[in-house]
Amino acid sequence: MTDLETALELDIAQQIERAALAYEQVIASDAAPFDVYLNLIFLYWESTHMGFHAGHHLSSDFIFHAARRIPELLDSAAQRFDRRAEITFWREYFKWRDWNEPLAVEDCLRIAEDPQGTTAAYLYVYTMTNDPIYVPQLRRLRDEAERLLTTKNRYIGGLAANMLRTATGEGATAEENRAAHELLLALEASLAAARRKPADPADGTE
Secondary structure (H helix, E strand, C coil): CCHHHHHHHHHHCCCHHHHHHHHHHHHCCCCCCHHHHHHHHHHHHHHCCHHHHHHCCCCHHHHHHHHHHHHHHHHHHHHHCCCHHHHHHHHHHHHHHHHCCCCCHHHHHHHHHCCCCCCCHHHHHHHHHCCHHHHHHHHHHHHHHCCCCCHHHHHHHHHHHHHHHHHHCCCCCHHHHHHHHHHHHHHHHHHHHHHHCCCCHHHCCC
16 A cells, blocks of 8 residues: 555544644655645644544644644645645635635636636635525535545535535435425515515505
8 A cells, every 4th residue: 555545545534643644754755746735734724623623632732733734735735736726725715714814706716717726616606605506516526525535525525515405405304305495485474474564654664
């Protein structure tokens, strides 16, 4: 088994600290592919979030190390690979998720369509627009992510799946679909009642 295969296997098994060490060994080689950088960056980024590091029982030393390595790896990947649009997106996306610094939807659309970008930018576009035109892109992101469940793909695929569940009901249980249908009926009944309600002279309407 190669070092990369070991790193991927540990990542998929969610052996986070061991996977990070294995990825670092791969990156030490000049032949490390771009996706290895992204896998490690995502693994470190997720490790800085309380729910993730608590759930995986990560050490405080590892969490501090992860926070320090994220910008270093983003800079290194930008220098080594001709994928600056994708690196730019993830750098800005992390800022949005961590510090609520918004991205421009138009920039994300350009990145999603750029050969050096990433279609994952549609996640942000859909979050900001809720436009059903992007549902097919969300499906592709979900399906592609499920083929190799690294930490990065778990995040992307899980987010796309949640968006699809909200947008179309895909992946929802029968009980969840029934509850959503009942809520829709209640909302429609409320709107119909509001339309039938006669105007109140006291509020100045006719």
